[in-house]
Amino acid sequence: MPAPRVIETRGGRLEYAAAGEGPAVLCLHGGMGGYDQGLLLGAAAVGDGFSVVAPSRAGYLGTPLATGPSPEQQADVCVDLLDALGMADAAVVAISGGGPCALQFALRHRERCRGLVMISACSARLEIRLPWQYHLMRLVAHVPALAAAFGRYAMKNPERALVRSLPAPEARARLLADPEAAALWLALQATIGNRLGDRMPGTDNDTARFRAAAGWPLEAIAVPVLAVHGTADRIVAFSHAEQLAARVPGAELLAIPGGEHVCLFAHRSDIRARAAAFLARTTP
Template sequence: MRRISPPSASMTDLPRNLGLSSTVMRKLGHGAMRAARHDLVEGLAFTDEGVGPAVLVLHGGFGGIDQGAILAEAALPPDRAFRRIIVARPGYFASALAGRETPVAQADAYAALLRRLGITACLVVAISAGGPSALQFGLRHPDLCRGLVLISACAGPLPVPEAALKRLKRFKLFARLPGLAALGRWALRRNPRRAAARGISDPDLCAATLADPVAGPLLARLQRSVMTAIPQRLPGTLNDIAACQGFTLPAALPLTAPLLLLHGTADPIVPVDQARALADRLPQARFVPLTGAEHMALFSHLHPIRQTVAAFLDAL
């Protein structure tokens, strides 16, 4: 295993084209349109959309607001209304990274944003590399945190497998040579199943996920997003890798918010033992192992995840 250092200043100066301080129209499943405001507050790019209980959505590595929107759509019960605050975490797109490299600093940035928006309490939904800052948010800002939902989330020191390092090298090359990224998008359109199989290795489960009328299109959106705007995703991704490698929680863990941990038992990226060990330390935590699921559990097990999240919300 090798350690990854945070991105250099030159890497964080890569161009960002999020289209901030504007209003965009997001298409709903039934064909209607809803206004979603893109903005930049407290150095964080975000969208604020919908009405109802507030939910702070934290994407994972190689992410951005687009992937946060996919996470929210996949994990939250579709028959309920929410006010969704979807942030680009520091280092992604227009969200400043300098001074916010650590999960602690990122958690404080989320809290400052929420207070600026007049939000007094929210649910936090985080996936993968969004886990460390979500946990620090719950620890440092208990007054703002109604509950935490962590899906396939990093909750302890996370070495980087060699396979992940090779993939990272490939994406660095894509960032320098846009033509290669375009070729990758073309290959993805021609054979989406091959790309999906990298995250869902069981052939039958992969086929069923792609054929699912809800999970299939969401997974396809995620795959396309990873191959777009790569230079705007790399600084945050490099920082996430470094932060997750060194992430630890205090021996005394004064986390009081209700916690739901959903994790695939076959996750090759973030070991399921991290979720299990965290749940063992907290009496208010509920750990739900997703049998046979890998790091793409959000899609391969979308429907049981939604049902479990709905029950968790009912108990808050």
Template sequence: MEKSLPSIINTSMGPIEYLDTGSGPAILCIHGAMGGYDQSITLAKTIGAPGYRYIAVSRPGYLGTPLSSGLTPEEQADLLAKLLDALQVKEVIVMAISGGGPSAMQFALRHNKRCQKLILCSTVGSPAANKIPMSFHVFTRLARIKPLVRLLKRKTEANLEQSMSKSISDPEILKKTLHNTEVMELFKVVLLGSFDRMADRVAGTKNDIRISGQFTCQYESITVPTLIVHGSKDPLVPFEHHGKILAESIPGAKLCLLEGGEHVAIFTHRNQVQKAVKDFLNQTIL
């Protein structure tokens, strides 16, 4: 998957930033909180398969896409459709992680004929009990102090195991992940990449927290083939309240349950996820 620079397209709903790479059937990649096109393409590199064209976006409030381009999941879904119009892409497979789930599901509902398949990794399936903590408000101010952000990035990189242990609590899974060179290169893009242009990721993250606290969806009306990927021990988006609900509510949805997996399970359980995604992509749409 060759590396290239992102582009920005001005749509009738506003600008949207994206990275377009590869060739073949199109897969639209949608990042989560503190993300951007860089994390969308990392999602593709982590669990995607060769032989596809990947369109990795920055959702509203992230990097080069202003929040005004789409505040709600519905608006974000329509913005994605506008992007596809501009790229002259008729149909896509949609792959989303974490906070990218609501807009992905709305795309499957609102643009059903353009959504061939839907892959949801660690995404919300019911209103989350998340309130914006005071610490986040402090963080949003600190994120604008570039020397401090650079210092935090250096400290995180210097204490990588300690930093990762906050996301991977199981010592054995952590050790295995640390010794997987390929996975670590991908994980570091997410862990350290969020420090780059951090201030440009804050508005979208704040909006995502707001959305997750009130998100509901007509899951039973999603008719496209769907794969749910979720860790059994996800502390941020618990399986029982999210992944399980999605798997039981979306007609015909397939579930890839990652035993012991937490919110970063696509990295810690990468082989299992890659196989599930590959098998799902290879299935013929009836």
């Protein structure tokens, strides 16, 4: 995995990593994430043929929360990142809690945004009850050795960890039958116990802001949008994608029947094919 770098933006210090060559794709991670999970998002969703740029959003890993606690500020910082890299524009691929930053990037910087791919992404007020795992991880984050032990346990018992995310046996079988998806899933699990305490400020900030959000003016988005979402998502309800597809002019919806929040891994090949075709249409 490429080593992260740091730049100074109008908001403050920003950590990011980049990989690949081709049209720029800005990959925005979700909760408990960071640049490493952004790179994995790019690998799973778009594959080769793109320059994947993965920032650690505010409050995650090497990016202080003060750099941009709001989705609007995070979008502005992403523009600074593109400027620093000499990139005129980028498509945006966002997952879960990366969704609001992606929406603001399209709303505030239309000329820099070629399109949005929203995967299991938050695009409305988050009303679902927080899972018990979230509260457990907040406690574990205060004890680095325990957090690391959780990560090691997940790596040694991947199928048990997988059951929590994909309770349906057919979904687990589908993921494990795809060697690339299984490898990416294991890589994602390996990040969870790594510096968990440095991932929680951003996670807590996102959670509080999204649960209090009044909504975003989705009708004003004027770039191509593809919403990908599992119909059985227990973290970000499927209604987020339905609203997004209904309110953004011309938006496309790829519904994954019975898909959970991690449908990107269980349905990697289908989602990547649709995302690649979408991104090809947004690339001059």
